[in-house]
Amino acid sequence: MQNNYREIEPAPVLDKTANAICISYANVQLFQNCTAQYEVRQITEVQTGPEGHIMPPMWGSPLMTGSITLSGDDYANWGSDDNYIYEQIASKLGLTLLPLLEKEA
Numbered sequence: 001m002q003n004n005y006r007e008i009e010p011a012p013v014l015d016k017t018a019n020a021i022c023i024s025y026a027n028v029q030l031f032q033n034c035t036a037q038y039e040v041r042q043i044t045e046v047q048t049g050p051e052g053h054i055m056p057p058m059w060g061s062p063l064m065t066g067s068i069t070l071s072g073d074d075y076a077n078w079g080s081d082d083n084y085i086y087e088q089i090a091s092k093l094g095l096t097l098l099p100l101l102e103k104e105a
Helices: 072-076 083-093
Strands: 005-013 016-029 033-044 058-071
Touching (some): 016 083, 058 072
């Protein structure tokens, strides 16, 4: 199952600890730019439930929200890997993405 968030190194935001960047949507103008709406959140992973069912993560309230627009070389460098958008957001916010696990890559 693919998620619309990436884990980050825990970082203080307001009075909580953020551990994920979520992208709620992206608006693409072909061959021009992409604007992605993001949220920095505290997400709690839930262990496998009874009978082996995988439980969805518990999402806390957004700790920070904003948008990022990729244009020019930033847009041209995007390619086909959507993780690039997470990398750009993390870089602009001074946050560090955690490596993807094999099942997420």
